[in-house]
Amino acid sequence: MGCVASIPNNVRGNRRRLQSVGELAVFFPGLRIPRAIDFFQPLGDSLPKSLVDRLSSLRTRIVAKAAQGAALAVKPKRKMSTSNGTSTFSDILQALEDYLPVLLGLAKNGQLKDKVEFIWVNQEDDEETTIGNVWYEVLSVLHLMAMLCLAEANCLLLHRTSGDDYQPSVSEESRRRSIDVLMKAAGYLDCAIHHVLPQISIEIRRNLPIDLSERKLSTLCLQALGQGVDIQLGIAVDSPKATLAVKRRIACEMVKYWHQAEECILKVSFTSGWGEKHRLFIKWKYVEAKAAAYYYHGLVLDEGNTEKSHTVAVAALQAAEEFLKLSKRACEDFHLAAPTSRSPPPWGSIKSLSEKIAKDASSKVRINQDHCSHERIIQCAPTLPDFALALKPDDYQLPPLDSCWN
Secondary structure (H helix, E strand, O other), X not given: OOOOEEOOOOOOOOOOOOXXXXXXXXXXXXXXEEOOOOOHHHHOOOOOHHHHHHHHHHHHHHHHHHHHHHHHHHOOOOOOOHHHHHHHHHHXXXXXXXXXXXXXXXXXXXXXXXXXXXXXXXXXXXXXXXXXXXXXXXXXXXXXXXXXXXXXXXXXXXXXXXOOOOOOOOOHHHHHHHHHHHHHHHHHHHHHHHHHHHHOOHHHHHOOOHHHOHHHHHXXXXXXXXXXXXXXXXXXXXXXXXXXXXXXXXXXHHHHHHHHHHHHHOOOOOOOHHHHHHHHHHHHHHHXXXXXXXXXXXXXXXXXXXXXXXXXXXXXXHHHHHHHHHHHHHHHHHHHOOOEEEOOOOOHHHHHHHHHHHHHHHHHHHHHOOOOOHHHHHHOOOOOOOOOOOOOOOOOOOOOOOHHHO
């Protein structure tokens, strides 16, 4: 035991590697789930039996529930009701929230924080990671809480019903709920980055699995924020009260989030196909966001009465059309990457923009079309406005110690 990390590779290897994960509206890596451990051997002489029993029972409850949630998250069934899916994730989340205040008692005790070896297994490749440090356990718990929120958001956005009917669109209620869930995920990740990782020594941090690295956590946090803004844009597109300027601002904010997410993920060295699939997802959503931003930027510019504003508007609309084409190819690349996935029917902002961009670009560009290459058109695109980022992660704080430590 102690603070030295131990990371044995599970001999089962890739026995359970998934070939397909069904439909995806929100991408998240395979869950990391806890394996059963014995609290009594390392802690039996240091803590009252009732306290060790409480730690053991809370974690055993999570182990049992997490396996069920992992199976549901990685390949949800289309006809499963949304309420069934979200309630499963909420149950596991509640179990984790009950566990944290008790677990943190070990973290606050300098003599106990390195005594227990915590085991987690990555659903992607069945690889176990064992580290004898309680802050690793706290970090793993927060990561799982965030992934459950992403899985719940995915469930909310996949048109499911309890019957046989397949809904053609996502309700506004589901979209607004998914924004709240995504902000919760970002809050957990933000807390993990700024309040938990600094508690872990540099030596142990070097041995953490990639999913718990600072850059990967930052990528997931920015992704949650980017998808939240994406859903906001879809709601604005459907609202007759939202002006072009408002839609442009939201779209430009979305570009910034996805750009930052891409910068983070490009610095991560992946060893599995899921990592590359995640990188392709970020690339797809970034290009898609630029299509939306240039489209609305072009429409706003076209409201000007000068020849120059019209010329710049045409360049922006041309760029939007090119980015839309690139996003469709990026979408195909993402879904074909292992494990393969399917795109849900178009909904939200992209459903409307796919039709509007081609129509408006062709009508306004026709008189000025110069048959430039894709690269040349994008290079000539005007600079997008720089708006301050408005969407922030939920302010999540680690809970106070459970009263059992008194």
